[in-house]
Structures are given as C-alpha cells and as structure tokens.
Amino acid sequence: MAYTEEELKKELETKEYEYGFYTDIESDTFPVGLNEDIVRAISMKKEEPEWMTEWRLEAFRVWKEMEEPEWANVKYKKPDFQAISYYSAPMNKPKYDSLDEVDPELLDTFKRLGISLEEQKKLAGVAVDVVMDSVSVATTFKKTLAEKGIIFCSISEAIKEHPELVKKYIGSVVPRKDNFYAALNSAVFSDGSFCYIPKGVRCPMELSTYFRINQAGTGQFERTLVIADEGSYVSYLEGCTAPMRDENQLHAAVVELIALDDAEIKYSTVQNWFPGDKEGKGGVFNFVTKRGLCETNAKISWTQVETGSAVTWKYPSCVLKGDNSIGEFYSIAVTNNYQQADTGTKMIHLGRNTRSTIISKGISAGKSQNSYRGLVQINSRAENARNFSQCDSLLMGNECGAHTFPYIEAKNKTSQVEHEATTSKIGEDQIFYCNQRGIDTEKAIALIVNGFSKEVLNKLPMEFAVEAQKLLEISLEGSVG
Amino acid sequence: MAFENTVDVNHPVHEVRSEAIKNFENLGFPSKKMEEWKYTSLKSLLKSDMSVFPKKESNLDYKDVKQYFIHEIESYKIVFIDGVYSSHLSETSHEGLDVCLMSAALSKPKYRLLIENYFNKIAVRDGLTSLNTAFSKEGAFINIPRGVVVEKPIQILHFSTGMESSLMTQPRNLIVVGENAHVQIIERHQSLTDNPTLTNSVTEIFANKRGIVDYYKIQNDKDAASLIDNTYISQQRNSHVSVHTFSLGGKLTRNNLQFFQKGEYLDSTLKGITITDKKQHVDHSTLVHHAQPNCESHQDYKGIYADKSTGVFNGRIVVEKEAQKTNGFQQSNNILLDDTATINAKPQLEIFADDVRCSHGCTIGQLDDEALLYLRSRGIPKKEATALLMFGFANNVLESVKIPELKQRITRLIADKLGVNLGFDL
Numbered sequence: 046m047a048y049t050e051e052e053l054k055k056e057l058e059t060k061e062y063e064y065g066f067y068t069d070i071e072s073d074t075f076p077v078g079l080n081e082d083i084v085r086a087i088s089m090k091k092e093e094p095e096w097m098t099e100w101r102l103e104a105f106r107v108w109k110e111m112e113e114p115e116w117a118n119v120k121y122k123k124p125d126f127q128a129i130s131y132y133s134a135p136m137n138k139p140k141y142d143s144l145d146e147v148d149p150e151l152l153d154t155f156k157r158l159g160i161s162l163e164e165q166k167k168l169a170g171v172a173v174d175v176v177m178d179s180v181s182v183a184t185t186f187k188k189t190l191a192e193k194g195i196i197f198c199s200i201s202e203a204i205k206e207h208p209e210l211v212k213k214y215i216g217s218v219v220p221r222k223d224n225f226y227a228a229l230n231s232a233v234f235s236d237g238s239f240c241y242i243p244k245g246v247r248c249p250m251e252l253s254t255y256f257r258i259n260q261a262g263t264g265q266f267e268r269t270l271v272i273a274d275e276g277s278y279v280s281y282l283e284g285c286t287a288p289m290r291d292e293n294q295l296h297a298a299v300v301e302l303i304a305l306d307d308a309e310i311k312y313s314t315v316q317n318w319f320p321g322d323k324e325g326k327g328g329v330f331n332f333v334t335k336r337g338l339c340e341t342n343a344k345i346s347w348t349q350v351e352t353g354s355a356v357t358w359k360y361p362s363c364v365l366k367g368d369n370s371i372g373e374f375y376s377i378a379v380t381n382n383y384q385q386a387d388t389g390t391k392m393i394h395l396g397r398n399t400r401s402t403i404i405s406k407g408i409s410a411g412k413s414q415n416s417y418r419g420l421v422q423i424n425s426r427a428e429n430a431r432n433f434s435q436c437d438s439l440l441m442g443n444e445c446g447a448h449t450f451p452y453i454e455a456k457n458k459t460s461q462v463e464h465e466a467t468t469s470k471i472g473e474d475q476i477f478y479c480n481q482r483g484i485d486t487e488k489a490i491a492l493i494v495n496g497f498s499k500e501v502l503n504k505l506p507m508e509f510a511v512e513a514q515k516l517l518e519i520s521l522e523g524s525v526g
Numbered sequence: 527m528a529f530e531n532t533v534d535v536n537h538p539v540h541e542v543r544s545e546a547i548k549n550f551e552n553l554g555f556p557s558k559k560m561e562e563w564k565y566t567s568l569k570s571l572l573k574s575d576m577s578v579f580p581k582k583e584s585n586l587d588y589k590d591v592k593q594y595f596i597h598e599i600e601s602y603k604i605v606f607i608d609g610v611y612s613s614h615l616s617e618t619s620h621e622g623l624d625v626c627l628m629s630a631a632l633s634k635p636k637y638r639l640l641i642e643n644y645f646n647k648i649a650v651r652d653g654l655t656s657l658n659t660a661f662s663k664e665g666a667f668i669n670i671p672r673g674v675v676v677e678k679p680i681q682i683l684h685f686s687t688g689m690e691s692s693l694m695t696q697p698r699n700l701i702v703v704g705e706n707a708h709v710q711i712i713e714r715h716q717s718l719t720d721n722p723t724l725t726n727s728v729t730e731i732f733a734n735k736r737g738i739v740d741y742y743k744i745q746n747d748k749d750a751a752s753l754i755d756n757t758y759i760s761q762q763r764n765s766h767v768s769v770h771t772f773s774l775g776g777k778l779t780r781n782n783l784q785f786f787q788k789g790e791y792l793d794s795t796l797k798g799i800t801i802t803d804k805k806q807h808v809d810h811s812t813l814v815h816h817a818q819p820n821c822e823s824h825q826d827y828k829g830i831y832a833d834k835s836t837g838v839f840n841g842r843i844v845v846e847k848e849a850q851k852t853n854g855f856q857q858s859n860n861i862l863l864d865d866t867a868t869i870n871a872k873p874q875l876e877i878f879a880d881d882v883r884c885s886h887g888c889t890i891g892q893l894d895d896e897a898l899l900y901l902r903s904r905g906i907p908k909k910e911a912t913a914l915l916m917f918g919f920a921n922n923v924l925e926s927v928k929i930p931e932l933k934q935r936i937t938r939l940i941a942d943k944l945g946v947n948l949g950f951d952l
Contacts, residue, residue, distance in 0.1 A: 442880055461891045462891070
C-alpha cells in the first residue's frame with residue numbers, strides 16, 4: 046500500500062473523480078457471502094487479537110437473529126446480504142481512468158465544481174485518513190498530531206496498538222445489538238478511523254476521514270470511534286464518494302463519539318455517495334448509525350450535508366448523559382431524481398440543564414422523497430432540559446414529497462421543548478425578482494436554496510462549507526420545473 | 527348480529543357487517559406495536575371480560591341526569607342508556623329534518639338511499655371501527671336537508687348505568703348535512719357508575735357543498751370509564767366543519783379524528799383542550815387529508831397534564847399531489863405540571879405538493895413564573911392564579927365555541943377540574 050501524502054494530495058486535487066468513476070486498482074476481495082468463517086477471516090486478515098474476533102462473532106450471532114427494519118419512510122429492494130463481498134482492499138497504488146471515459150454531462154458538472162487553488166491550500170492543511178473500500182489507506186500529519194499526544198489512525202491499527210482504549214469504548218455508545226445494520230457492521234467492519242484527544246488538548250487542525258467505495262459488488266462497513274478526553278476539543282470531517290454503478294451498493298457504517306467531561310466534538314459530514322442515475326438506477330444504500338455520548342458539560346455537534354445516496358437512513362444522535370451537556374444537530378438533506386432520504390436525529394436528555402438544538406433543512410426535487418424523523422426525549426431526571434427544533438422543507442416540483450415525523454416525549458415539568466416545522470416552495474415572485482436583475486432561473490434557485498440552508502452551512506468548517514455549497518447547486522441542477 | 531333481527535339480510539348493510547366481522551377477525555384490537563398506537567395501550571382495558579350487549583334495560587329520571595345536558599338552551603336530544611334509546615329523555619324530530627335513530631334509519635325504506643350512499647363510506651377499515659360496524663346496535667342519525675339552518679343545537683348523550691359489571695358499547699352515529707345547511711351538535715359520553723365501561727364510538731359526518739357543521743365533544747367521564755372515539759368527516763366544496771374536543775375526565779380517552787377533504791375552497795378546524803390528572807390517559811390522533819386544491823385546515827390543541835397522567839398528540843397532515851395552494855396549520859401546546867406526567871407528541875407532515883404552506887408547532891413548557899408572581903403579588907391565591915393562567919393558555923380554543931351556554935358550561939367544568947371558583951364566566 047504505497048500511498049504517500051503526495052498522492053493523496055493529488056487525489057484531492059483531482060476532485061473530478063469523486064463524482065463517479067471507478068479507480069482501476071487491483072484489489073484483494075473476499076468471495077461473496079457472510080458466515081462465521083468470513084467474520085473470522087476478516088478478523089484474521091486484520092491481525093486482530095482474540096477478544097476482537099470474539100466481539101465480532103458475538104455481533105454476527107446477534108445479527109443473524111435480527112430482522113431488517115421497515116419503519117423508515119423509504120422503499121427499496123432489500124439488499125441480499127449473501128451477495129455482497131465483505132472485504133475488499135486495494136493492492137496497488139491507484140491509477141486513474143482517463144477522463145474521456147466519463148460521461149460528458151458529468152464532466153460539465155465537474156468543471157463547475159472545480160475547487161479553486163485557495164481552497165486546495167486550505168484543504169492541504171487538513172489531516173486526512175482515507176478509507177478506500179473499507180480499508181484505511183493513508184493517514185496524514187500523523188507526526189504533528191503525535192506531538193500533542195493525539196492518536197489519529199485507522200481503527201485496525203488502534204485495535205493493535207491501543208487495545209485498552211478500543212476495548213473500553215467500542216460498542217459503548219452503539220451497542221452491537223442496537224439495530225440490524227449496527228450489528229452487521231460490528232461483525233464485519235473492515236476498517237475505519239480512530240481518534241483519541243488527550244485531556245485538555247485542543248486539536249490544532251481539522252481531522253478528516255475520506256470514505257470511498259471503489260470495488261464493485263462490495264459493501265462498505267467502516268467504523269469510526271472518536272474519544273475526546275476531559276476538556277479537549279476536536280473538529281472532525283467526513284467525506285464520502287462512490288463510483289457510478291448500475292447496481293446498488295451497501296454502506297453500513299457506525300460512528301461512535303465519546304465526549305468526556307468538558308470536552309467538545311464537532312463532527313461534520315458531507316455525504317455524496319453516488320445517488321443513482323436519473324432513472325433511479327444504481328446508487329448507494331446508506332444505512333448509518335451515528336451516536337455520541339456527552340458527559341458533564343460536554344458538547345457534541347453534528348453537522349451534515351446529505352446530497353448523495355439512493356436511500357439514506359441516518360440519525361446522528363446525542364445522548365446527553367451528563368449535567369449541562371449540549372447536543373446540536375444541523376442538517377441539510379437534498380434529494381433529487383429518485384433519491385429517498387429518511388434522516389434526522391435523536392436527542393436523549395438524561396442529565397440536568399441539558400440543551401439541544403435541531404435545525405434540519407430538507408430540499409426535495411424531481412421524484413424524490415425526503416423525510417425528517419427525529420426524537421426528543423426528556424427523561425424525568427432532566428431538570429430544566431431545553432430543546433429547540435426547527436425543520437424546514439422546500440419542495441421543487443409536484444412529484445416529490447417532503448415529510449416530517451418528529452417524536453417528542455417529555456417527562457419533566459421543568460423542561461421546555463419547542464418544535465416547529467414549515468413546508469414551502471420557492472416563490473415565483475422570488476425567482477421573478479432575480480430574473481429581473483439578470484440572474485437566470487437556475488442561478489436564482491441556487492441563490493435561494495443557499496439562503497434557505499445558510500443556517501446549517503454556517504456551521505460547517507470553512508473548507509467544507511464551500512464544497513457543500515457547490516454540491517447543493519449541482520444536486521439540484523435541472524430541477525427547475 | 528343483533529341487527530340481523532331488525533334488518534333483512536338482503537339489505538346492503540348486511541354485507542357491510544359481514545365484511546366488518548371478517549375484518550375485525552383479521553385485524554383484532556390494535557397493539558402498541560402499531561405506529562398509530564405507539565403511545566396508547568388498550569391492554570389494561572381489554573384484560574377483563576366485557577359484555578357487548580346489555581342484558582337488561584335500565585331507566586333514568588331526567589332530574590338525575592339533568593346536569594349532563596346543556597339544559598339552559600332549547601335543543602333536540604337523542605339519549606341512549608347503555609346503548610339503548612331512551613325515548614322519554616329524548617326529543618327527536620322528523621319535521622323538515624331528521625333527528626332520529628340509527629336503527630330506524632337502517633330499517634325504514636325511505637332512508638335506504640341515504641344509507642346506501644353514506645353508511646360506512648368514509649369509516650376507516652381498522653380493527654376498532656370494524657368492530658363497531660359489526661356490532662353497533664344504535665346511535666344517532668341526523669339528516670339535514672339542503673338549505674336548512676337548524677335553529678337549535680342537537681345533543682347526543684350516551685349514558686352507561688353500570689347494571690352490568692363491565693360493559694362495552696358500540697354507538698354508531700351518522701350525520702348528513704345537505705348543501706347550504708347548518709347544524710350544531712354536542713356529543714357526550716357519560717358513565718353513571720364506578721364499574722369500568724368502554725365505549726367504542728364511530729361517527730361519520732358528511733358535509734355537502736357550503737354546509738356548516740360545528741361539532742362539540744365533551745369528555746368528562748368517571749375515573750373508570752374509557753372511550754375510543756372514531757370520528758370521520760368528509761367535506762365537499764366550500765364547506766366548513768369544526769370539531770372541538772374537551773377531554774377532562776375518564777380513564778383512557780382516545781380520539782381518532784380524521785378529515786377527508788373532497789372539494790375545493792373548504793376548511794377544517796380541529797381544536798381541543800385536555801386537562802388531566804391522576805392516572806388519566808388522553809390520546810388525540812388526528813388526520814387531515816388534503817386531496818383538493820385551495821383548502822385550509824387548522825389544528826389547535828392545548829394540554830395540561832398533572833399527577834401521573836399521560837397525554838398523546840399524534841397529528842398528521844397529508845397533502846396529496848393535487849392539493850396545490852393548501853394552507854395547513856397545526857399546533858400543539860402542552861404544559862406539564864408534575865415530573866410524573868408525560869406528554870408524547872408526534873406532529874407529522876406528509877407533503878406531496880409543492881405549492882403549499884404547511885406548518886406545525888409543538889411546545890412543551892410550564893406556566894410563566896413571573897406571570898404567577900404578578901398575580902400573587904396582587905392578592906390572588908396560588909391556586910386561582912395558576913387556574914387563571916391556564917384559562918389564558920386554553921382561551922384560544924375556548925373562545926371559538928359558538929354556543930355561549932356551552933362555553934359557560936365548559937368553563938365551569940374546567941374550573942371544577944382545577945378545583946377553583948373563579949367567580950366569573952369567560
């Protein structure tokens with residue numbers, strides 16, 4: 046795996062590739078299917094200690110008993126879990142396909158997405174862990190981080206080198222039995238990122254993971270574990286892409302965040318898995334479990350921009366266990382063509398004076414369905430708990446749907462919960478106003494959508510915000526009816 | 527089954543019933559596993575055997591039950607005791623309009639067309655409604671011909687006397703309001719016993735073009751009485767239907783209130799006040815189905831929950847693709863008075879049309895301490911001050927009650943519930 050920092054940078058520069066082609070790398074792929082032997086084989090391949098193998102097998106046994114959840118407001122053909130290869134690792138360094146092979150329509154999209162040099166410079170200042178086909182291929186800036194005592198590596202490395210940390214925290218926030226996909230992930234996860242920030246350390250740079258599904262017929266199961274020790278701070282970015290394929294690919298990740306006393310974790314995602322083509326063919330099934338645990342005075346902030354995936358099923362949650370802890374969720378979910386998204390958050394208030402904020406913006410276009418599903422739960426011990434939720438939906442065209450399913454459960458008389466939701470469309474008068482001033486309709490829509498999403502975009506780290514803004518424009522292209 | 531004695535088997539209703547029995551056999555009672563029943567369990571109600579048909583008929587004197595009528599005003603009355611019609615307490619009519627009995631409507635040939643057109647036409651085929659369709663024996667039948675403005679309200683009262691140790695009744699009401707007609711209806715279920723009772727009521731309301739229906743439900747039952755109220759409303763062009771639900775008493779109350787909009791330029795109003803204590807459980811499950819353009823809906827529910835009571839608000843607005851220019855509004859405000867009380871809210875929007883304005887708001891909070899201090903510093907005792915603030919909180923709903931005597935009565939019921947005497951009527 047000769048993959049240097051230089052090459053990584055090059056990959057980041059050649060951003061075009063992100064939106065859909067296959068990197069022709071020879072890879073080491075397991076036969077399809079799933080049984081205990083495969084789980085053992087994955088564990089062996091990763092040279093894992095005995096306890097990890099057992100942990101996986103236990104998860105696999107639980108998973109076998111479980112059924113796929115059906116409550117989400119999405120329709121799709123269920124993946125055949127025996128037709129997926131559960132392990133695929135790149136063997137050589139990547140060679141890029143020539144751009145001529147890419148759909149010209151797509152190329153045009155790329156050109157408009159092209160990231161300026163300024164941004165590239167900024168991007169270069171980010172420590173990145175690249176996970177390709179569920180195997181971590183490179184971690185940059187390791188030395189700089191190590192000086193501060195920060196551990197930032199692939200999870201398989203962490204299992205070998207920091208077993209005490211992994212053993213203590215893995216599965217502590219998202220237990221193996223949590224749900225169908227979490228159990229599956231626990232059994233077969235092949236890699237992912239691990240991050241530990243020691244007591245009182247403020248991580249000097251943004252940490253970033255970049256996920257990519259490359260190989261056909263494989264599922265991606267990565268596992269991220271972020272531990273912020275007392276009084277520390279970290280901002281973590283996550284980006285995802287996949288090549289264009291006719292078949293649906295499965296992505297079932299688990300992300301666990303642990304914010305100990307007074308710590309703060311900021312977790313940002315720009316999810317841009319291949320959403321399927323205009324006819325709704327192909328695309329990634331994105332079934333992700335993300336959850337964070339806040340101890341006293343801790344804060345976890347989730348920010349996500351969801352533009353990709355054929356089907357999204359994702360609820361980044363916060364368990365506000367400690368007193369005075371804070372949970373935040375900022376989300377933009379854009380669906381176009383035949384995409385379906387069922388996304389939202391859970392805020393579980395257990396401690397006193399816990400607060401949570403939920404800002405969710407859904408934009409649906411084409412024939413897509415976009416649902417917000419969220420839970421705000423105030424337990425009887427959670428004195429003075431406070432929640433504010435706002436879910437706004439924007440509809441473009443009359444073939445799409447926007448849905449809101451908030452669950453609010455309050456058991457404490459001193460708690461205050463507010464929820465509001467609105468649904469609207471882009472006013473003809475707004476577009477007319479822009480047209481009048483020489484802004485064409487497509488640009489006008491981009492402008493308005495940007496304004497609509499501003500509250501969330503503002504929460505993203507700089508380098509992501511720019512990219513996210515462009516993604517929004519591209520995702521909605523051609524949706525003007 | 528009971529109907530088969532009075533209805534010939536060739537009657538279309540016979541088929542409806544057989545189908546409903548089959549339906550119920552398949553579906554059974556709802557369980558908490560069903561999304562719509564996530565927060566309400568019928569388990570405790572269904573564990574004891576219930577008799578479905580009362581064995582003996584009982585009688586009541588008007589003076590004993592007068593307090594349950596809005597007796598200050600002239601009105602038509604349809605009264606049932608343990609599901610059986612009580613002619614001497616009732617005041618029905620066939621002059622210019624029909625305020626009579628379901629059993630009469632089902633058996634008399636002159637109503638056959640109405641029954642064929644309306645009976646069981648919008649009732650959802652779920653377990654409980656099917657159970658009612660299969661076994662309902664009696665209920666109110668109200669038919670207001672076109673252009674008739676009914677000059678006095680109609681009161682529908684269902685009494686349970688508790689002659690049976692525990693009784694399950696299945697009242698079935700059908701209300702047809704013709705074009706340009708206007709009617710006000712007050713419905714109340716009242717138990718007169720401490721024995722457990724369970725009422726599984728189904729009401730279908732049809733509002734034709736420009737019809738106006740104001741429907742008020744008073745739910746202030748005894749501690750052992752439970753009510754599952756299923757109300758289905760179908761509206762035609764330019765009609766206005768409002769349903770107010772006042773849930774103050776009873777062990778378990780579940781209101782399934784569903785509006786189906788079938789014409790343009792109409793509006794639907796759903797309002798409710800819920801005040802609970804002890805171990806009460808009140809569940810408001812609403813649906814407004816927007817299927818036509820240019821319609822409006824307003825939902826406004828206020829809830830105050832004390833002791834170990836539980837409140838559920840499960841509101842749903844569905845806007846179909848065709849229903850452009852819909853204006854849907856939904857609000858649920860709740861106050862928790864004790865840490866042992868629970869509120870579960872699920873305000874949902876399902877929208878398939880783009881040119882709509884839909885919003886919902888849901889809040890959970892408490893009374894403003896400063897306002898309370900303000901009142902108390904002016905010599906108003908805490909209990910009264912709290913009550914005053916609660917009245918203020920619920921006033922939005924109360925003030926849209928169009929019958930002054932009814933408004934007074936509800937104000938008094940609320941004051942009683944809060945244990946205060948305000949010395950004035952709102």
